[in-house]
Amino acid sequence: MFRYDTHLQKPRDHASLEVGKGMQRFFEPEGYHLFGSFMSELDTLEATSREGITQISRACKDAIVREHLQRLGDAAREATLTDVAALEKLQKEFDGAIERSDDKLTTSKGEEHDYSEVGGRTFLIYKDHAVSDPF
Incomplete structure (x- = not known):
């Protein structure tokens, strides 16, 4: 409405x-x-990223993987979507996004945030790792 x-x-x-x-x-x-909650998540991602580094949520990374799957042919896409191991392998192969290993997300002012505030573990995109077409 x-x-x-x-x-x-x-x-x-x-x-x-x-x-x-x-x-x-x-x-x-x-x-x-x-x-709303979307804006809060974006603010937290921006505030807790390292200087000069882009931070993305797991949902964003998964969307990138799904977009790649859409580029595949129907047969390959269906096989990958039904094969959980293949999908996980595809996600791991996207090395443009490095999963954060910090216990908490911390702002430059020292404020701590839980990963749950941004939908789970986040990923950092480093300029030297990022490529125009990760797949």
Whole structure:
């Protein structure tokens, strides 16, 4: 269900679109902002990454693997999707993402976060390991 409300705020117009439970978008002249658990996860990933290194969630890494599977032919994709060992091997072969081994995620200010806040273990993408097509 969508609800669209327009409010006049000084000094500019402001519109909000309720997207779903716990998430709301605010459209403003310079862009929009997302609120909710997704934004919290993104903030935590950004704040706890190492300087100059991209950090991705397990869900993001899995999406990369799924995208690769979609590039495969139907027969190969079906075989891989039904073979858990083959799928795990494919995930491990994506060496552009190095799984973090730290006990906790820590910000530059020393604040600690659990991996559960970002959906599980995270991965760091190092410039010298990343390739344009990891598969």
